[in-house]
Ligand code: ARG
């Protein structure tokens with residue numbers, strides 16, 4: 091049942107070209123495929139094609155119809171037992187039913203339009219095909235349909251022909267041709283009533299690209315941001331990677347019903363509508379930044395993913411890790427390097443580290459899977475990106491880009507592996523010289539081993555010679571083996587003299603920890619009497635956790651002085667984690683809390699509003715998942731209460747300071763994104779603290795701000811009122827609902843707000859949201875808003891009687907019936923059951939058993955079994 095990396099064998103046939111014909115009817119679609127097939131070897135082998143829920147009508151080879159038992163057919167596909175020994179044409183006529191396909195895989199209906207999602211294995215729901223990424227073909231696609239129901243008919247590549255069909259003019263047809271060989275998971279088709287907004291881009295070699303964004307009627311006004319983002323991405327990739335767009339047209343379609351974020355289909359990206367439709371009135375600053383980065387991500391895939399694709403799905407991180415790295419660099423270049431790094435690290439710690447600690451932990455390059463859809467994870471994506479980032483750091487930018495160039499030149503037009511990538515990168519970086527500064531085999535462990543490595547650091551100060559001796563030790567408890575795995579861990583460090591303060595003694599230095607234990611000597615300025623303060627893992631130079639003998643004083647010093655954004659922020663985060671840890675162990679450390687609050691006051695004084703975004707980031711507490719990860723017996727309800735209490739304390743202690751800055755911020759609030767985003771972020775943070783601290787004026791002002799013209803402000807206001815659960819919260823929520831009830835994308839954020847905010851009305855509230863007239867069971871966004879929001883509703887979801895968990899299990903069983911991909915992703919809300927205190931642990935266990943006994947899909951079963959193990 092499970093697929094293994096070690097079982098990989100080449101497909102015995104080439105399929106250089108495919109002609110697909112779609113005849114769209116009212117009840118079904120007739121699909122005719124005609125494939126040119128070439129056996130790779132002389133000795134004959136049977137032709138195995140995958141197929142899922144396709145009705146076969148007829149099949150022929152070189153014009154001659156095939157009869158049973160020349161082929162056999164099952165619910166998995168089709169086998170032709172003895173195909174010709176040399177090139178032949180295989181024609182298959184079949185029938186599919188997209189109108190009753192709720193899985194959102196293959197061809198399906200979304201708000202009256204037909205659309206596709208083929209990655210990873212959805213193409214087999216469209217036609218009989220090997221459906222594996224290492225089979226690359228040139229596609230020509232003809233689509234015919236009713237002109238009024240489906241005025242727009244799109245597929246990959248460039249438009250070759252369009253025209254009316256018969257005399258009565260009811261039907262029309264389009265022919266699309268994609269000149270670049272591609273794997274079938276990049277195939278796309280869209281048919282429906284869509285309006286488009288167009289723009290153009292001229293590449294650096296002077297080619298004119300026609301850009302088109304397709305949306306439902308009325309949504310045209312929300313496409314400007316997506317277009318601008320795409321143009322920025324095109325330019326950035328030319329300037330930084332020397333990569334130019336290759337087709338004449340670039341199309342993006344916004345779709346309401348979509349399992350994930352977006353899909354990089356060649357020349358025809360299909361997007362979850364929430365990642366296209368946006369302006370500053372309907373989307374927050376964070377959402378605008380995210381949209382810009384996802385548009386760029388899908389665009390960057392045109393080279394890293396499409397022109398060079400993956401040999402098999404075990405190589406998924408080859409395209410995803412690299413492309414996430416590219417989109418992170420893009421955002422970082424466009425906005426702020428320091429802030430973007432903090433944002434990415436915070437995400438990694440809250441999600442990837444949590445995944446890597448739990449039952450669904452897996453390597454960036456897994457060895458085995460049941461359903462590949464379950465491996466579109468933060469490990470493959472974000473940890474994968476961290477590995478590329480380490481390579482960039484280890485090689486240096488210039489060599490890194492030389493390596494990337496060689497990789498692209500070598501593998502363009504083919505399907506590669508992660509090893510191909512690394513080998514090419516190193517070869518290109520050093521050309522023929524053999525002087526790679528790190529051990530490649532040890533570096534590859536990052537791909538092969540799961541788990542987050544841990545680094546221990548101890549210092550000793552040699553005052554006679556002004557040398558700081560630092561010892562490093564690495565440990566990784568991965569894959570449940572005791573084998574001694576050594577990784578290559580790049581550690582960027584610097585140090586500060588205590589007396590001289592803000593400027594570091596040394597520039598950033600790179601220390602490569604590539605053994606279990608290794609020492610470092612730091613020569614400080616001659617005559618230094620006191621040990622310097624060590625700043626470690628600057629820019630978060632490797633995705634590890636570490637424990638050092640730095641003192642509270644050192645962290646306070648770094649929190650005030652470090653000139654590395656990440657390290658400064660991280661020192662504050664460390665202190666806050668310590669404070670919350672001691673509070674939760676019932677031994678609150680008041681002196682530490684006092685000193686930290688004072689440090690915050692000093693920070694506010696020094697940064698004020700010169701760097702408002704950074705200030706907001708510095709004073710925000712660590713994420714909930716990160717806090718949970720600090721304990722071996724997690725009590726979620728207590729963690730939530732303590733974190734609220736601690737924030738009430740911060741709010742009360744810095745009330746005056748916050749009130750003063752909030753006034754100074756107002757001038758810049760109305761500037762258009764990205765301008766003013768720092769001010770808006772800080773204002774939101776201040777409102778949150780002041781509202782928690784009981785400032786009635788701020789609370790009332792928040793209610794009034796719900797109708798503010800900036801969605802960032804409106805949502806910040808909702809956020810500030812959220813923990814209160816009083817009539818103001820209620821009033822604000824109703825106002826927001828009434829403003830946005832006709833906009834499904836914005837309304838999802840209201841659903842999430844309602845489902846996640848604390849209240850005393852019990853689980854009925856969630857039930858009511860699920861039967862709300864505006865709630866759409868078929869839209870994963872809506873399901874994630876309500877059920878995902880509910881999972882963050884700490885008191886309700888984690889209620890000690892286990893009712894929250896059982897409710898969730900019941901709903902996920904329902905979701906699984908219509909959409910296994912969404913259900914199997916959401917089931918991970920139960921991943922951490924073993925780490926909870928007994929009451930919660932038992933409750934979650936019971937719900938997992940319930941899921942396990944139910945008649946669930948193999949996707950969801952794989953995850954449930956892993957979690958239960
Ligand atoms: N390749 C897409 C992206 O990251 C993700 C699509 C995955 N979809 C799925 N059903 N597995 O850009």
Ligand code: ZN
Nearest residue numbers: 387391410413
């Ligand atoms: Zn991707």
